Amino acid sequence: TQLLEQSPQFLSIQEGENLTVYCNSSSVFSSLQWYRQEPGEGPVLLVTVVTGGEVKKLKRLTFQFGDARKDSSLHITAAQPGDTGLYLCAAADGSNYKLTFGKGTLLTVNP
C-alpha cells in the first residue's frame, strides 16, 4: 500500500490569491489522480497524470507530476470562491486499479 502525504491539510485564502497543494510519497506511482469534492457530493475527477514530468492545465488549475513519479502538485491561479472544496490526490495501484487517497486539503476561498 502506497502512503500519500498531502499538504497543507487546511488552507484559507482571499479571492485572487494563488495556492499550491502537494502530494508526496516514497513510492513510485503508476498514475496519480486529483479530485475535488464539495459537501454532500462525491469526489469529482479533475485530472489523471501518468507520465513523469507531465504538466496538465485545466483553466486556472495546473497539475504537475514529478519526474520520478513520486510526487505531484496542484497550483491554482487567482483563486475564486467557487474553488472552495476538499482537494484529494489519489495514487493508483497499477496491478488492481485500487486508489490510495491522501488526507485531503480543505480549501476555503474568501470573497
Added chain:
Amino acid sequence: SAVISQKPSRDICQRGTSLTIQCQVDSQVTMMFWYRQQPGQSLTLIATANQGSEATYESGFVIDKFPISRPNLTFSTLTVSNMSPEDSSIYLCSGGGRNEQFFGPGTRLTVL
C-alpha cells in the same frame, strides 16, 4: 465518463440493525469499489466489489460486517451489518478503470 447513483442518500438507523446501500452505474465499468469517509476527511477503501465472486476486503474490514454483492458490471450493494454508532459515516461507491474512477454522491449513515 460514468454516472453513478446511490440509494439511499441518507438514513438514520438503530443500533443492531442492518442497512443495504445500492450503487448503480449508467455504463459497464471494469472495477467497482466501496469507500467510507468522515465529513471533511479523506476516503478509506473498504473493499473491491468483484463481479460474480466474493469481494476483496482491505485490512480492518470483514465480510461478516460489510457483505458486498456485484451481480453484474453495473450494480453493486454494500450492507452494513449489526450497526453501532461507530459505523456512522458517509459510504461511497465508485466505478471505473485504470486511470479514472467516478464516484456516487454517497450515503450518509447515522446510527443511534
